[in-house]
Every structure is written in structure tokens, then in C-alpha cells.
Amino acid sequence: MKGAYLDNSATTPPHPEVLDLMSRVQEQFFGNPSAIHYKGIEAKRIITAARRQVANVLGVREQEIIFTSGGTEANNLAICGAARRNRKRGDHLVTTAFEHHSTINCFRYLEKEGFRASYLPVDASGMIDLEMLQHEIGPATTLVSIIHVNNEIGTILPLTAIGRIIKTKNPRTLFHVDAVQSFARLTLDPEGWQADLISCSSHKIHGPKGAGCLWVKRGTPLDPLLHGGGQEAGLRSGTENTAALAGFGLAARISGSAQGKKETAFVTLKRTFLKRLEESGIDFSVNGPEPEKAAPHIINLAFPGIKAEMLLHALEEKQVYVSAGSACHSRHPEPSHVLKAIGLKDDLLTGSLRFSFSILNDLDEITLAAKETTDAVEYLRSLFK
Numbered sequence: 001m002k003g004a005y006l007d008n009s010a011t012t013p014p015h016p017e018v019l020d021l022m023s024r025v026q027e028q029f030f031g032n033p034s035a036i037h038y039k040g041i042e043a044k045r046i047i048t049a050a051r052r053q054v055a056n057v058l059g060v061r062e063q064e065i066i067f068t069s070g071g072t073e074a075n076n077l078a079i080c081g082a083a084r085r086n087r088k089r090g091d092h093l094v095t096t097a098f099e100h101h102s103t104i105n106c107f108r109y110l111e112k113e114g115f116r117a118s119y120l121p122v123d124a125s126g127m128i129d130l131e132m133l134q135h136e137i138g139p140a141t142t143l144v145s146i147i148h149v150n151n152e153i154g155t156i157l158p159l160t161a162i163g164r165i166i167k168t169k170n171p172r173t174l175f176h177v178d179a180v181q182s183f184a185r186l187t188l189d190p191e192g193w194q195a196d197l198i199s200c201s202s203h204k205i206h207g208p209k210g211a212g213c214l215w216v217k218r219g220t221p222l223d224p225l226l227h228g229g230g231q232e233a234g235l236r237s238g239t240e241n242t243a244a245l246a247g248f249g250l251a252a253r254i255s256g257s258a259q260g261k262k263e264t265a266f267v268t269l270k271r272t273f274l275k276r277l278e279e280s281g282i283d284f285s286v287n288g289p290e291p292e293k294a295a296p297h298i299i300n301l302a303f304p305g306i307k308a309e310m311l312l313h314a315l316e317e318k319q320v321y322v323s324a325g326s327a328c329h330s331r332h333p334e335p336s337h338v339l340k341a342i343g344l345k346d347d348l349l350t351g352s353l354r355f356s357f358s359i360l361n362d363l364d365e366i367t368l369a370a371k372e373t374t375d376a377v378e379y380l381r382s383l384f385k
Helices: 016-028 038-058 071-085 101-112 130-136 159-169 242-256 259-280 308-317 337-341 363-383
Strands: 065-068 092-096 116-120 141-147 174-178 197-201 212-216 298-302 352-356
Touching (some): 038 065, 038 197, 071 141, 071 174, 071 212, 092 101, 101 116, 101 141, 116 130, 141 159, 308 352
Parallel strands (some): 092 116, 092 141
Antiparallel strands (some): 065 212, 298 352
16 A cells, blocks of 8 residues: 655655665775775765765855754754854844744753843744844844744745845844755755855755754854864864765755756645645645745644544554654644744644655655545544534
């Protein structure tokens, strides 16, 4: 029986070419990249090639790519590293109320260190008030951290306008972008955004887990989180995972190619899925922005009167895999902070699922997922009549 994996915002299946490359690197290029003998030089060349591939997709200098263990570490390095390095200039930080937990929890931790943090509210579509952002930025504001695409509801933040406000109000305020959900999926514009730091991840784009990067614009003041041998320009010490980084580089190249074509494919998948559900007549609503205005690979739906966990497991039995929220926090019982931030009513907070698509999904899977969702919703509703 063919199923449908629609939890691609949590993680994506690795591309076959990526798996082949990683296996070859593990077997043949196992030297320590810091060693000066031939085996070390071979490994270093592989990492340099991966750095170039990632930089090309992002449109930046390869020397500005700092490899990390993933998006969470990249966010921690950007936020904590920037805040601590620039504390003499100010102690005020700004973010939004619906960031990924790796951003929110960094801000909360820094508050314990004495920093002041502002959490901008969002409206029902996940948009911030740009006038409020402008008002919050002052002489003591050293960092603003904003997600590009929200991982749960797919809101695309207007980063060009946000960057313009930040740099106009305080040119020395650093601008960090969490692009984990958009890197190699949507078009990114570091220069147009006037960004200083951008976080990316490998396993969201059919690469391996345990690899990611932080783009650090040349001249951006930043303190490292890890201290050791001084790898990654002194910002991320530790022996590099050569195979994972090679896989990340190849995944970036594969996923970043023909990007416009893939965005169109995502739109087709989402439209087909919603059309099938609408034709079924089941009661559901879209959380967050209108589907056409959101990221094309993410849709979050509320099913009134149904517990999301029950629906998720009913779909799982049919080999349709989705999410009840951010995978990084989904095992915790409290409702999604993202859905709470957009003002979702209590009866819908626990009845919402995220469906997210990848370049490996096809229309047959989408049609199957819509049918199984319809059948599961109708069955669960019949139990509580």
C-alpha cells in the first residue's frame, strides 16, 4: 500500500544521490579536515566544495558560511552570539511571538542574563505590525530576529520592508533571519533584506540531519558558542562532520536548482489538496494566511470538534504522515504557541494539523491524503454524534 509523507516541514526524506555521496565520503574521505596530510586535505576539499554549493544557493560569499549542526545551533549562534558580543552597545532584543522554539527560547534564556526582549504580536495571518516594529527599535536595540517562513502556518514575513525599517531606525542593529523553512525552497535575498545573519538547515531540503549553517555577513560582530580548535573561522569549533556537510552541499544544489519550477509544483500540490477536501464537504478551515499568500509547501488546517492527535493517528494507520505542530515541540502537551499567537479559538487549538509538501511528493499522494483525511474526519465525527 502506497502512503503519503506530508510532514516535510519537520524533516524530509534524504535524496538518493545524497545518501550515495555520504556513504562514499564516509568510506574514502574519513580524514580529519584539520590534518595537514593528504587524507585531511581530501576531507577539507570536500567541505570547501559543500560550502561553495550552499553559498551559491544563498547568493553569498562562501567564506561567510559557518557550518553548524543544524538550524537550532545556527539560531543559537546568531542570537546569543550577537547579543553577548554587542552588549556594551545595548541590551535590547526584538523578535516575534510566533518564532521557532530555538529562537523564542534563546530570547528567554538571554532575559535571564539581564537582556531586555520585545516579542512583537502577530495578527490572525501571522503578520507583524511594521509601525510597532519601528517603535520598538531604539539606540539600545542590538538585534532583531525574524523568521522568514513560519514553520507551522506558512506565513511569509515581508523581510525587505522589515530590514529597511531596522536599518533606517538604527543602522547598527543586527538583523537575523531564520530561513530554515525557506532555504532552497523559496527565493532568498540577503542583500535586499539588509540581513546580517541567516540560519539554514540540511534536513529540511532532503539532506542529512546534523548539518546546517549560519551565514554571517562579513564584518558582523559575533561571539562563538563553542570554544576549541578554532574551526569555521573561529565561530564553531569542533571536528567537522565531513559526510554530513557533503550531503548538505549536494542537497542544497539539488533543491536549489529550478527553484521557480518547484515553487509552482508546490502550489499545484496545495491547490489540489484543498480542492479535494472542499469537494468532500467536510468541515475544516485554514489557519493563518490565505493559502495563496502563504508559503506554497505548508498548509495548516483546523477540524472543529476533532482532537488533532486522534486524527493524526487515524491517518498514520493509512500511512499518511502529518504533524500536529512543530516537531521540535510536538511531544509536549500544551497547545501550539504559534496557533495561540494568531488568536485561534480554544476549540480549534487542539484540532489542527499541518500538511507540508516536498519535491518528492506527487499528485497521487496528495489525492490519497485528501481522501484518507476525509474518511478519517467523517469516521471520528461519527463517534461523537
